[in-house]
Amino acid sequence: MMLSEKGFSLIEVLVSLTILSVSVIGITQFFHQANQISAGNNTKLVATNLARMTLERVQTNPESFGFTLTPGTYSSTICKTQACLDLYNVQINNKSYTISIKISQSTDEKNIGIFSTNISVDYGKPKLSTVEGYIKNAKSTN
Incomplete structure (x- = not known):
């Protein structure tokens, strides 16, 4: 008498479930890591835009x-x-962002009436975004 092979054995089902589970866990980890990277990039983008906005505000009204x-x-x-x-x-x-403004002026910059400005936005150790620019001295006669 021969046994008919019409279905899957318990071992085959367990092996296929194990392979499926490992695949799903791997894909889930990938999406989780991609989400974390995206959130970090979003925070850095906010910090950079905040630094740019601050530079514009300082240029307008220090x-x-x-x-x-x-x-x-x-x-x-x-x-x-x-x-x-x-x-x-x-x-x-x-998320908290802390702004720091550094203003310097070389001799050449002083002669043309501008200040070198560096805006730093701290958003967590050791995360920092910086933007550099110049401010024209409104009191300059040049």
Whole structure:
């Protein structure tokens, strides 16, 4: 008497389920890692755009950040009002960003009435986005 082979054995089913499970876990890990990378890139993009926006605001009105155009490093430590503090410490998408502004001026820059400006946005150790630009001294006669 011969046995008929019409179905799958229990071993074959278990092996196929194991292979399927390993594949699904691998694909899930890939999507999880891709999501983490995407979230990190989004945070860096927000920090970079915040630095660019801050540079534009400083170019337009440096006094709103609590300083006059003199070389130095400025952060929330110079603030005397909450409005000033809010410019240096920003909360976006439940993430804290801390802004620091460094202003310098070489002799050549002084001759043409501009200041070199470096805006740094810290969004977690050791994460930092920076943008560089220039500010024209409105009091310059050149």
